[in-house]
Amino acid sequence: MPRNRRPLDREGGRVRDASLIVIASGDTYAVKHYLAKFPTKRVQFIVLPTAGGRSSPAAVLERLDQYQRQYEIGEGDEFWVCIDLDHWAQDNHISNLLMVQQRCRQKQGYRLAISHPCFDLWILLHFQDPPSGGFRDCEDVAKVLRGIIPGYDKKSIEQLPISIEQVEQAIERAKGLPDGESLAPSGPTTQMHLILESLRAKDAIRLSLTEGRP
Numbered sequence: 001m002p003r004n005r006r007p008l009d010r011e012g013g014r015v016r017d018a019s020l021i022v023i024a025s026g027d028t029y030a031v032k033h034y035l036a037k038f039p040t041k042r043v044q045f046i047v048l049p050t051a052g053g054r055s056s057p058a059a060v061l062e063r064l065d066q067y068q069r070q071y072e073i074g075e076g077d078e079f080w081v082c083i084d085l086d087h088w089a090q091d092n093h094i095s096n097l098l099m100v101q102q103r104c105r106q107k108q109g110y111r112l113a114i115s116h117p118c119f120d121l122w123i124l125l126h127f128q129d130p131p132s133g134g135f136r137d138c139e140d141v142a143k144v145l146r147g148i149i150p151g152y153d154k155k156s157i158e159q160l161p162i163s164i165e166q167v168e169q170a171i172e173r174a175k176g177l178p179d180g181e182s183l184a185p186s187g188p189t190t191q192m193h194l195i196l197e198s199l200r201a202k203d204a205i206r207l208s209l210t211e212g213r214p
Helices: 030-035 057-070 094-106 120-124 138-148 154-159 164-175 192-201
Strands: 019-025 043-048 078-084 110-116
Touching: 019 030, 019 057, 019 192, 030 043, 030 120, 030 154, 043 057, 057 078, 057 094, 078 094, 078 192, 094 110, 110 120, 110 192, 120 138, 120 154, 164 192
Parallel strands: 019 043, 019 078, 078 110
Antiparallel strands: none
16 A cells, blocks of 8 residues: 655645654653644654553554554654653563564664653753652652642643753753663663754754744
8 A cells, every 4th residue: 555645734834855753652742742842844743642541662663653654754754652661661561661672773763762750750851850869650750840840730741931941951961861771770761852862963953942833
């Protein structure tokens, strides 16, 4: 079956041959809403959030595979699997996670962005380093965030007042955390900064998060 033509975001002024960054996330809201803060012209974001509770690493990877089977893919396109470890690194799920890590390494253009315990850690890094004792789970991260941002809710990340300077600080803090490739990291870690650095390398990120879309 022939694939559909590459998607075109007419409202954003993007051309059909613009690079694609397709991100499949185990989260329903947070990753998509965060990345919507970065209007771009040379790169088109497509975020494939979890729906119907299908958030396992294998289900997240399958969404990327389905997208590739449906659409034309070009050179330089990237396909990211964004996974939280707070649940899936447990003994009864680790084989699923290992399989996804291996397949991402084998597939051209696929990359894995792991957060431990969860994506909320990446948001916290915009404001401070993780506490020295780490976190037991994602709710611990949310509690710290609510101490900084009263009423913090990951469903409303697009409303957070984040500056480009804070994004740069989050990237530097993430680089100083334990090995993000490990499925059993020694402390809190996230690889979300790799997506931002890829955008910066493509000269695709605007210098202000407050500018409107073109």
